[in-house]
Amino acid sequence: AQTVTQSQPEMSVQEAETVTLSCTYDTSESDYYLFWYKQPPSRQMILVIRQEAYKQQNATENRFSVNFQKAAKSFSLKISDSQLGDAAMYFCASTYNFNKFYFGSGTKLNVKP
Amino acid sequence: GAGVSQSPRYKVAKRGQDVALRCDPISGHVSLFWYQQALGQGPEFLTYFQNEAQLDKSGLPSDRFFAERPEGSVSTLKIQRTQQEDSAVYLCASSPMGAYYEQYFGPGTRLTVT
Known part of the structure; x- marks a missing residue:
């Protein structure tokens, strides 16, 4: 089994600033995938970014990037130039076989104008 | 094309009733998942x-709890003799072949058991 922990229930950031959301995970698997999902108030979850554990290079998608520390089992999400539309719940997730995904409890991100 | 759809969007059931929740995945998607999301949780x-x-x-x-997907497309999640602890949002997600990591989520069905 895998566990995913998000220790920040809520975060706030000023518009145009940078914010980092934390995630730690635990797994006995050597190969796995990590994800960040965004769930806006309308509740339809969308994939923000993914990271394959075998890749050393941190994934980047436009303003979103991750800091993947495999030894520390840490997978944080950095949002640069925050926008009002970034306000949402963010969930960290993992899988090793794509049959079953494990999600953290989420971090609510507030963006202040 | 259309995304993942779920129906009903809201369902109120009295304790002990049976409910059926439907998921229409994206056409051609091979993988289909069901999740339960309690209030304030992942x-x-x-x-x-x-x-x-x-x-x-x-x-x-x-x-x-019982789920089926008899023809490999539409799926139904059935809950028999509902209990208050079953109250949650039920999410469905589908993934295409070759991109199993890419889950597309539906809007969910909010089930309230009274």
Whole structure:
């Protein structure tokens, strides 16, 4: 089994600033995938970014990037130039076989104008 | 094309009633997942289908929960003799072949058991 922990229930950031959301995970698997999902108030979850554990290079998608520390089992999400539309719940997730995904409890991100 | 759709969007059931929740995945998507999301929590895995085969049902909380996907497209999650602890949002997600990491989620069905 895998566990995913998000220790920040809520975060706030000023518009145009940078914010980092934390995630730690635990797994006995050597190969796995990590994800960040965004769930806006309308509740339809969308994939923000993914990271394959075998890749050393941190994934980047436009303003979103991750800091993947495999030894520390840490997978944080950095949002640069925050926008009002970034306000949402963010969930960290993992899988090793794509049959079953494990999600953290989420971090609510507030963006202040 | 259309995304993942779920119906009904809201369901109120009296304790002890049976409910059926429907998921229409994106056409052609091979993988289909059901999750239960309690208020203020992350999604909890319930079950996984690859086409019509239910390959993992380890997350179903009790034998009152049953899921099917008989023709490899539409899926139904059935909950028998609903209990108050079943109150949650039930999310469905589908993934295409070759991009199993890319889950597309539906809007969810909010079930309230009174």
